[in-house]
Amino acid sequence: MELWDYRPDVYDRGQSLDLVGYHVQATDGKIGSIDEATYDVGESYVIVDTGPWIFGKKVMLPAQVITSIDPQERNVYVARTKAEIKDAPEFDEARFKEPDYRAGLGDYYSRFPR
Template sequence: MDTVWAVPARLDRSLGDDVIGYEVEAPDGSVGTVVRLSSVPGFGHLVIDAGTWKFGRSVVVPAGMVAAVDDAERVIKVGCTKDQIKEAPRFERDQDTGDLFYLRNLGTYYESLTAAP
């Protein structure tokens, strides 16, 4: 993976506004629905409304965690589990996704998941 913030090159696509409303699935089940995308250059990420799964909270997943996009089914598959997403630095629903301190902490967390053991 080049960076946790970039869509993996093997997907051969970018994530544009066309994915808003797509369901997000982890290997162990549904995470929620994409409600926003990053507007911060160099920090590509999805803001996901996790609904009741996260007590009405939104969660943020960096674009580099995207494993597949199925446009026909309107589903984005991520390469991390629901528990790993739950353990990520907390994102408040009204928080500015341009908060660089938050994004750096989030990036460090997700990079630790992709590091070789």
């Protein structure tokens, strides 16, 4: 599966869903809330504001790491630990849409089991 696409059992492109403001839950606890989400085929991601957890750092997560979405509780669950997310490459607001930036981020996240 492509790292930059939602899993078919997580998000149906036929439905309308805005994930902005949803809480993000790592495998070992809450990491923040979604500031931005995209739904483009092959280019989907969420940007998470980690708030005080890692001093206001933002992180970019490829859509593939999302394992489930709970619209009632407004939670998004990801298949990564807090440490894996904290150690991810720094979010670069100026470059995050560039292919080479995404390639580096993809290399990091593809090291872990899906």
